Amino acid sequence: MEKIDYKKVCKELYQPKTKPELVDVPPMCFLQIGGQGDPNDADGEYQRAVEILYTLSYTIKMFPKKGVLPKGYFDYVVPPLEGLWWMKNEQNFDFCKKSELCWIAMIRQPEFVTENLLSVAKQHVEKKKSSLNLSKAWLRNFSEGLSVQCMHMGSFDEESLTIDKMRKYAAANGYVFDLSMERRHHEIYLSDPRKIAECKMKTVLRYPINTLAVLGEFV
Template identity: 40%
Template sequence: MDKYDVKKDRKALYAPSAKDFTVVDVPELRYLAVDGAGDPNTAAAYTEAVEALYGTAYALKFASKRNLERDFVVGPLEGLWRAEDPAAFLQRRKDAWEWTMLIALPEWITADTVADAVAATAKKRENPALALLRVHVFTEGPSVQILHIGSYDDETPVLERLHREYMPDNGFAFNGDHHEVYLSDPRRTEPARLKTILRQPVRSAKTV
């Protein structure tokens, strides 16, 4: 049985250089998603969202393998981040952050299958975030990305270089939420070795 792996199928999106910014065209993709707000280090809603995503993703994996004879690797945790004041990111004012946490879905997983997996997960453990879980489909299009190696709190210099140098120098403007892909498990990886993809959807600054 072949095993689908989004990181291999979409290698250009999940294996960027750590040396230079690169431009990719991100197609329409489907995700499990939970929305929330607050400091990811302290907000209970964030922990509940991540647990709901992983619990449901693994329930989907087992159900797909059992019922459809199609297996897949559960993708990495991803996050869309936004704030009313964009400076909140560079200043690491985490209480002001809003987020949508994500895990990519194979194309054959339907909304009904997701609903069944949520119900199965809820029977094992009560989690209020399961009621918020949804299928999110969106297209980021042209985006600039880079691989950051190090602590999440050390992303600021990279983001400043992206926002204040690379984007203006290349005629880009913001065109969507800041997107992060967490390739490392922070429970098992020391902060200095964490690998995180930093992605920013862009458009031409000349576009009205």
Template identity: 40%
Template sequence: MDKLDLAKTYKTYYKAGTEPELVGFGEARYLTIAGQGDPNGERFAQAAAALYAAAYGAKALGKAQGTDFTVPKLEGLWWMDSGKPALEVPRQEWHWKLLIRMPDFVTRALAAEAKEKTTLKKKELADDIAHVAYEAMAEGLSVQMLHVGPYETEPETVERMHAYMEARGLVQNGLHHEIYLTDPRKTPPSGWKTILRFPVEQRDLS
């Protein structure tokens, strides 16, 4: 049985250079879970565990039907109610939505079945698995760049992305999007690789 690897199928989506670039993305499907609070806190960890459990549940069902796939990298959307930069806001006020992209053959019905079966196996995560959703998202035109290093130094990369956008008359029109290419439990902070992405549109000059 062939195993679908989304990172190889959608190379632009899971790969970015160390300079800002303009790219475009169509609609994709995800399992998601949303919350608020410190990303180093227990709520975030539980949410991530529940999301991965549901994703591997979908993988198991797909494999049983002859359509296996590699569970791809964790992603996150981030925003603040105040609109201020994240580092100027207490972490307890950070809003996030974690995502794991799904192949097209993982339907809403299959995702629901995966949640149901995973809840029976992972009873300690039942409350969080209940909040896992199946969503479609199309970011369209976007600026992205690879950030190498700890998350605390992301503002330096974001500044370069904003300068690129400003020079081309582009403005952000979606949430701050991150794709985590490395496991922080296995890699020192200096080697962390994160794709940063902003959906954009042309500035209205009228």
């Protein structure tokens, strides 16, 4: 059976155009870790979170070779790293103030992954990498809903240009960004910055939206 690659099966979620567009994002299961601080800090919390997410994700993927066959298992490509980003003071969101960033790093999981399966994966990882704090990782069904998204080409520090286009597009279609504890600035990383020039980097940017009327605002 051919491997399931969510980037190909769900192109509307992972391969948007470089012009903003609307998308209704279905509920999905994610392995997540939350924290705060500069994601570029080589010894920082974010880098450790990413290591844990990938270690657990690949452990689950390779379960059949370890003698574990989860119910409903199918072979698949581990989905890309994603992230939800915000600051405690959303009004002064500034991508340049990286040390003040709050985040949830996450990787999508196949439908067969359960809390019990995650516990088994943690047990396997603890035997080989006891230094990792696996208690920080949790499984969550994340429902994002109606959003505007766009493919950003280039450096992370230049995202504000693409976000400005997305905000204008949303307004032109009667929507505004709807940011809350559950709905955040969302990034999906399709490029490895260690292996590709900044100008060629691809990052899906997504913002949840709502109408002014629903949010109780007035035009």
